[in-house]
Amino acid sequence: MSEPVIELQGLQHRYDTDLVLRDVDLSIGEGEIFGFLGHNGAGKTTAMNILTTLLEPTGGTATICGYDVVTDRREVTRLIGYLPADVRMYGHMSAAENLEFLAKLSGVPDARAAARETLEYLGCADLAKRRVGTFSTGMRQRIGIAQAIVHRPHVLFLDEPTSGLDPMGVRQLRETVLQLNRDLGMTVFMNTHQLNEVSKVCTTIGVLNHGELIYNDSIEATMRRFPDEASLEDIYVRVGDLAS
Amino acid sequence: MSESTNRIMQVARHEYRAAVRSRALIILLAILVVATGFSVFIGATDYAAQLAEYDAYRAAAQAQGLTRIAPSPLAVLSLLRGAFEYLEIIGAIIAITLGYLSVSRERVSRTLPLLRSRPLTGTELAAGTFLGALAIFTTLIAATAVVGIVALGTIGNDWINPAQVLRLTLACVAALLYLSAFYCLGAIATAKAKMPANGLVIALGIWLLVVLVLPQIGDTLDADNQLPGGLFQALGLNHDGEIAVLTHFTGYEQVRTGIEEASLAKHFERFAFAMSDVKERYRPYGLPWLLNETRHDIGWLFAYAAVLFLGLRRTLTRQQPIPTGGNS
Numbered sequence: 001m002s003e004p005v006i007e008l009q010g011l012q013h014r015y016d017t018d019l020v021l022r023d024v025d026l027s028i029g030e031g032e033i034f035g036f037l038g039h040n041g042a043g044k045t046t047a048m049n050i051l052t053t054l055l056e057p058t059g060g061t062a063t064i065c066g067y068d069v070v071t072d073r074r075e076v077t078r079l080i081g082y083l084p085a086d087v088r089m090y091g092h093m094s095a096a097e098n099l100e101f102l103a104k105l106s107g108v109p110d111a112r113a114a115a116r117e118t119l120e121y122l123g124c125a126d127l128a129k130r131r132v133g134t135f136s137t138g139m140r141q142r143i144g145i146a147q148a149i150v151h152r153p154h155v156l157f158l159d160e161p162t163s164g165l166d167p168m169g170v171r172q173l174r175e176t177v178l179q180l181n182r183d184l185g186m187t188v189f190m191n192t193h194q195l196n197e198v199s200k201v202c203t204t205i206g207v208l209n210h211g212e213l214i215y216n217d218s219i220e221a222t223m224r225r226f227p228d229e230a231s232l233e234d235i236y237v238r239v240g241d242l243a244s
Numbered sequence: 245m246s247e248s249t250n251r252i253m254q255v256a257r258h259e260y261r262a263a264v265r266s267r268a269l270i271i272l273l274a275i276l277v278v279a280t281g282f283s284v285f286i287g288a289t290d291y292a293a294q295l296a297e298y299d300a301y302r303a304a305a306q307a308q309g310l311t312r313i314a315p316s317p318l319a320v321l322s323l324l325r326g327a328f329e330y331l332e333i334i335g336a337i338i339a340i341t342l343g344y345l346s347v348s349r350e351r352v353s354r355t356l357p358l359l360r361s362r363p364l365t366g367t368e369l370a371a372g373t374f375l376g377a378l379a380i381f382t383t384l385i386a387a388t389a390v391v392g393i394v395a396l397g398t399i400g401n402d403w404i405n406p407a408q409v410l411r412l413t414l415a416c417v418a419a420l421l422y423l424s425a426f427y428c429l430g431a432i433a434t435a436k437a438k439m440p441a442n443g444l445v446i447a448l449g450i451w452l453l454v455v456l457v458l459p460q461i462g463d464t465l466d467a468d469n470q471l472p473g474g475l476f477q478a479l480g481l482n483h484d485g486e487i488a489v490l491t492h493f494t495g496y497e498q499v500r501t502g503i504e505e506a507s508l509a510k511h512f513e514r515f516a517f518a519m520s521d522v523k524e525r526y527r528p529y530g531l532p533w534l535l536n537e538t539r540h541d542i543g544w545l546f547a548y549a550a551v552l553f554l555g556l557r558r559t560l561t562r563q564q565p566i567p568t569g570g571n572s
Contacts, residue, residue: 052361055564074363082361088354092265104254105362107247147358 005030005065005155005187006051012059013046013211020046022211023060028204033181033188035198037236038208044191045085047208048159051189052082064155078106081153085160085191087144091133095119095143098132099150106151118150122176138169145176149186156180158190162197170194174201199232207239214243251364255372259346260379266345272338273384276330281391283326288400291323295402319521320402321412324392328516331388331419332509336455339423340447342380343430346373348440356563366561373431373560374424374553381423385416411531415519421545422512426451428552435559455509462504467493474525483525508548511541 006028013021020043028034038044049055050062053073061068067075089098099115108114119125124142127135132143141161148156158177162170174197180186192198198205198219205222207215217225222235229235245253263269298316305313350356359369389412397403404412429450434443468474468486476486490497504510515538518526526534535542 052357054357054360074365077361077363080361082357084357086354088358090262090355091353092262101254101258102358102362105251105359105364107250107363 003030004028005032006034006189007063008047008051008060009062010060011047011050011057011062013043013050013055014058020211021050021057024208024211024213026206026213026216028187028189031181031185031187032204033177033202034190035202035205036189036191036208037193037195037198037205039240042208043211044208045159048082048157048189048191052080052157053077078151079154081148081151081156081186083141083144083148083156083158083161085163087140089132089140089143089147092131094129094131095124095135095146096128098143099147102147103150108151111150114150114152115146118146122146137164138166138172141165141169141173142176145173149180149184152184153186155187155189158188158192160191160193162192162194170197177201195232195236205232207236207243209240209243212243215239247363248365248368251368252372252375255364255369256375256379259373259376262349263342263345263376263380269338269341269345272334272341276334276338276384277387277391279330279334280327280388281395283330284323284392284395285399287323287326288395291318291320291396291400291402294318295400318402319524319527320396320400320404321408321520322522323396323400324412324520325517325522327388327392328415328419328513328520328522331385332422332513332516333455335384335419335423336426336451336509337448338384339377339381339426340430340444340451342377343427343432344434344440344444344447346377346427347431347434347443351434351440366563367557370553370557370560374428374556377427378420378424381420381427385419385423389416407531411519411534414535415516418512418515418519418542418545421542421549422508425508425545425549425552428549428556432552432555432559435556435563454507458503458507459510459513462500462507462510465496465500465503477525505544508545511544511548514538515541515545 004027008024008026011021011024036044050057053069053076056070064076064079069076096115100111103111103114119128161173204218226235302313430447433447434440437443463469468476471478517523518534518538521527
């Protein structure tokens with residue numbers, strides 16, 4: 001595997017008495033598109049919140065490009081882009097203003113140009129001057145991705161990026177992720193339930209079950225390992241059965 | 245400009261723009277400026293008549309060859325009393341509302357994770373929002389002062405001199421500290437409350453206590469307020485005589501002063517009234533004496549603003565960008 005960009009060692013998180021992440025060890029290499037799978041409440045969002053520095057783990061360590069997400073927060077936030085599950089932006093501002101503001105906070109020298117170029121790159125330059133508050137779910141998702149990549153991060157975190165999107169939106173998002181990975185060399189970490197999307201986009205997968213990482217391998221190796229299963233959905237069920 | 249300063253300035257600019265887009269805030273600001281303008285207009289009209297009378301007396305005295313002419317008893321800056329009182333009451337509500345809007349906007353729209361997933365620290369966020377609020381207050385106070393000065397000059401026929409401008413500027417600085425403290429109070433209460441609106445209610449409760457209840461208790465207990473025009477003036481005592489009398493009531497005065505010291509509004513009022521000649525007993529003195537006399541008040545104002553800003557910084561630094569409990 002290539003040099004690890006994301007590394008989790010014995011990662012734990014506890015909400016009061018509820019242990020939602022249990023000693024998770026995970027290593028994701030440069031340029032990979034990683035699909036993080038698991039049932040609702042498995043701990044995927046908690047793991048992503050820790051990796052994006054929004055939450056401090058109660059145990060273990062997590063690093064991005066060698067920087068610790070707790071002690072080197074500033075360096076980590078320069079390296080990552082984040083699209084939350086529920087895309088929220090400043091509704092009273094236009095798409096370009098939202099992007100420009102966030103780019104400035106990330107230290108982008110010419111934030112206005114970066115915002116314009118990002119919108120053009122994602123094919124949504126027509127939305128630049130419109131107020132975000134009036135956008136549909138699909139539009140918000142595209143602007144959400146734009147804000148996540150406006151500072152050209154090294155690693156992109158997407159939390160349930162296809163939720164609420166229509167089939168065209170899902171397809172568009174898939175193409176965008178592949179494009180970002182191919183053109184800009186971004187490593188992508190994606191929480192998702194959409195197994196068919198994972199098989200079309202991801203290079204590696206991990207399965208989280210009640211806070212425990214029960215499976216982690218490349219898509220190719222997974223298909224080889226479970227040759228009798230018809231789809232990734234069958235494999236997912238099988239992995240869950242094996243774990244229990 | 246360092247990267248950190250740049251981020252602080254961006255947040256400040258963002259805060260300022262968001263605030264001026266708030267309809268509720270604009271309405272409150274308009275009420276304050278209109279109320280101030282009206283108050284100064286009424287005072288200045290009456291002042292113009294009194295000034296004309298004094299000028300007539302002075303001209304007559306000079307015509308008769310008198311060498312000792314009584315100085316004017318009028319104090320043009322004292323006409324701004326209403327402006328300071330409105331700042332003290334309505335201004336504090338505006339400041340609390342601004343603090344509430346600043347925090348609740350991020351909480352309700354859930355945009356805090358967007359900010360905190362950037363290289364922005366809690367201290368930078370607190371400093372940026374505070375600076376943005378300061379910019380709004382500066383605009384508000386400057387607008388109020390300009391309305392007042394122009395009304396005094398055009399309606400009262402008495403343009404203030406550079407020394408008075410300096411004193412007015414100092415009073416405006418005190419107003420800035422006063423409003424900043426209430427801004428921080430509103431923001432802290434909103435950030436700490438489970439529901440943002442509850443924070444607003446708590447902050448307004450504290451406002452009621454600090455701005456209306458405590459000063460009223462302090463005023464009621466003040467010996468000098470027991471007679472119209474002032475007890476000590478009625479007794480023919482000057483400031484030193486007043487102090488000599490009050491040394492016989494130190495315990496009582498300490499309790500009364502303690503109640504007043506607890507009120508941020510009282511410190512602002514004392515300082516602003518001293519600088520703007522509202523209190524007649526301060527009028528004969530120059531700026532150095534006035535500053536020495538009111539040093540505790542400006543000190544308390546500064547201390548309140550600094551402590552509340554540190555509280556805001558601590559609150560925003562510890563604020564969870566995402567609700568605890570998590571989705572998964």
